[in-house]
Amino acid sequence: MTVFTVTVIPVTKIEAADHNDLTDRLLLAIRAETGIAGLVWAVPPEPLLGGFWATMFVVELSGAPEALRGRKVARLMPDATTAAHETAVQRWAYAAGVPVPAIHAAGSPSGSLDYAWNLMDFAPGQPLLSGLSAIGALRNVRVIARQMPDVLAQAAARLHQCDTRSLA
Numbered sequence: 001m002t003v004f005t006v007t008v009i010p011v012t013k014i015e016a017a018d019h020n021d022l023t024d025r026l027l028l029a030i031r032a033e034t035g036i037a038g039l040v041w042a043v044p045p046e047p048l049l050g051g052f053w054a055t056m057f058v059v060e061l062s063g064a065p066e067a068l069r070g071r072k073v074a075r076l077m078p079d080a081t082t083a084a085h086e087t088a089v090q091r092w093a094y095a096a097g098v099p100v101p102a103i104h105a106a107g108s109p110s111g112s113l114d115y116a117w118n119l120m121d122f123a124p125g126q127p128l129l130s131g132l133s134a135i136g137a138l139r140n141v142r143v144i145a146r147q148m149p150d151v152l153a154q155a156a157a158r159l160h161q162c163d164t165r166s167l168a
Contacts (some may be wrong), residue, residue, distance in 0.1 A: 019047060023057060026074055028112035030061070030119065033105055038063045048073060054083075055115075058122060067104045071122035076115040080108050083116030089167065090120070096162035 023045040031039050042062040050056070054075045061068050077083035083106075093100045106118035 019045070019057075022055070022076070022113075023059070023074075025113045026057075026059075026076065026117060029107050029110055029117060030105060032110065032112065033107045034065070034068070036063065036065070045074065051075070053078065059119070068119065072104070072119045073101065073122050074117060074119055076113075076117050078115060080116040083118070084108070087116075087118050092167045093159075093162070095166075098158060098162065 023041070026045075027039065027041060031037055040062050042060040045057040045059045048056040048058050054077045056076070057074045059072050059074045060070065061072070075083075077086070087103055087106045090100055091103050094102050101121040101123045103118045103120045106116070107113075108116050
């Protein structure tokens with residue numbers, strides 16, 4: 001029998017008033033990690049809603065190398081251990097061909113930023129169940145019941161085809 005454990009992490013969402021200070025400190029951390037002192041925000045970072053436990057921003061850097069150019073998502077995570085695990089799994093999934101955003105830079109909490117963080121490609125679109133309310137679910141229960149098993153089965157089949165030996 002397989003036993004699964006769940007880590008419960010207290011979540012403290014960052015107040016909107018603190019976003020500028022936080023993104024300034026994130027920029028310092030990105031500069032330190034990349035060794036590129038001239039990095040600046042090309043446009044002001046925009047909060048990205050929808051994170052379960054991470055605070056996220058859509059960011060764009062100026063003066064960045066090719067991998068960090070364009071719109072990216074910056075994830076700031078309060079627990080460094082869980083963040084390292086999630087970052088490793090996402091990098092593994094990307095390398096295995098699973099359609100997830102590539103992570104181009106990541107860092108642990110440091111003197112300039114009290115959060116673990118990563119920068120990944122921005123994937124336009126919306127979550128699978130975005131905008132689904134209780135009433136909407138009732139109205140669309142037949143469509144959801146027909147499509148959701150296939151969508152989840154396809155995702156699971158794709159993951160099960162991946163070689164997990166490199167993940168350990």
